[in-house]
Amino acid sequence: MLSDSEKKRYSRQIRLFGEDGQEKLKRTRVFIAGAGGLGSVISIYMAAAGFGKIRICDCDAVELSNLNRQILHANADVSRPKALSAYETLTGINPEIEVEAEVQTISEDNIDQLLLGSDLIMDAMDNFPVRYLLNRAALKRKIPLFHGAISGYQGQATTIIPGKTACLSCIFPRAPPAATFPALGSTCGIIGSIQVTEAVKYVTGTGKLLENRLLLWDGLNACLDEMACERNSVCRDCSE
Amino acid sequence: MLVKVLAFAGFREILGKERELSLNESVTVKELLAELAVATPRFKEAAFDESGALRDYVLLMINRKLIDSRQDLSRPLQEGDELAIFPPLAGG
Numbered sequence: 001m002l003s004d005s006e007k008k009r010y011s012r013q014i015r016l017f018g019e020d021g022q023e024k025l026k027r028t029r030v031f032i033a034g035a036g037g038l039g040s041v042i043s044i045y046m047a048a049a050g051f052g053k054i055r056i057c058d059c060d061a062v063e064l065s066n067l068n069r070q071i072l073h074a075n076a077d078v079s080r081p082k083a084l085s086a087y088e089t090l091t092g093i094n095p096e097i098e099v100e101a102e103v104q105t106i107s108e109d110n111i112d113q114l115l116l117g118s119d120l121i122m123d124a125m126d127n128f129p130v131r132y133l134l135n136r137a138a139l140k141r142k143i144p145l146f147h148g149a150i151s152g153y154q155g156q157a158t159t160i161i162p163g164k165t166a167c168l169s170c171i172f173p174r175a176p177p178a179a180t181f182p183a184l185g186s187t188c189g190i191i192g193s194i195q196v197t198e199a200v201k202y203v204t205g206t207g208k209l210l211e212n213r214l215l216l217w218d219g220l221n222a223c224l225d226e227m228a229c230e231r232n233s234v235c236r237d238c239s240e
Numbered sequence: 241m242l243v244k245v246l247a248f249a250g251f252r253e254i255l256g257k258e259r260e261l262s263l264n265e266s267v268t269v270k271e272l273l274a275e276l277a278v279a280t281p282r283f284k285e286a287a288f289d290e291s292g293a294l295r296d297y298v299l300l301m302i303n304r305k306l307i308d309s310r311q312d313l314s315r316p317l318q319e320g321d322e323l324a325i326f327p328p329l330a331g332g
Binding site for chain 2: 188214
C-alpha cells in the first residue's frame, strides 16, 4: 500500500503506470554497482522514482576530478567514501525509501553477500572484469542486469534477461583494455537514464525492453543506433 | 560490388561515420578490414595489434547483427552489405 505522501510524491508517474506499478517499484530491491558517473544518475533517478530498497556499492573515495560528472557528490564530499556520500544524497532526495551504502570492492568473495535479496542489478562499473562478475551473478540468480558504459561523448546500453537474451559475455566475449576514459557528465546522464527507464519498464511490465539489442549513443554526432545480438550457443557464461 | 562500412565510437573519429567502398566480388570481412588499415594508418593502429591481428575485443556486425570476430572474418561480403565496426566502451 502507498501512503498518502507517496501517492502525492509519485503522482506524476502514477499517471503512467498506476498505483499498482508504483507499488511494484516500491517492492523492488535494487543493487547498484558503482557510485561514479553512471551510478550517480542511476541511483538519483531510482531513488526519486521510488524503488523501495537501493543498495549502492563503491570502494572509492570522492576525488575532485570526479565532480564534473558524479552528481551524487558535492565539493564538501571530497575524500569521503562515495557510498556514504551517495547514502546522504539519496535519502535526502527521498526519505521514504530504504538506502544501504556498501564501501566495498566487488569481488568473487563478497558478490553473493552484496546481492542478497536483490531483484535486479544496475551496471554502473568502469571495468569489464567486474561487469563479467555481475553478469555471472545475474545468470546464477536469474535476475536482470541493466548494462551501460560510456567513454567521452559515446555510450552503450543493453538489457540482459537471464535465460532469454544474450548475456554480457555473448555480446562482449573479450574485455577492452583497462584505461582512464574521458568522461562527460551529460553522457552519463543519457546512458544512466536509459538504464533506469529499462528497469522501470521491466518492473512495471510496460514497453519494449532493450532485449538482444545493443544501443549505441554517439553524442558527438547526436545519433542513436542499435545492433541486434543473440545468445551464443557456446558462451562461456550462459550456454547450457 | 558496393559495401558500406559503418564506424562507431573511437573508430568513427578516425574513419568517419560511414563510407561506401567499391570492392571486388567475394572480398572477405578480413580483406576489407585490411584494406581500411592500409588506407588509414590510424585505424590500423587502433584496430590491429602488433602482430597484425584484429584486436580481439573489437565487435563486428554485418547488416546490424553481431558476428563472431574470430570465426567469421573469412566470411565473404555480398553486394549491399553493411559492415559495422565498434570498439566496446568500458567507462562508467
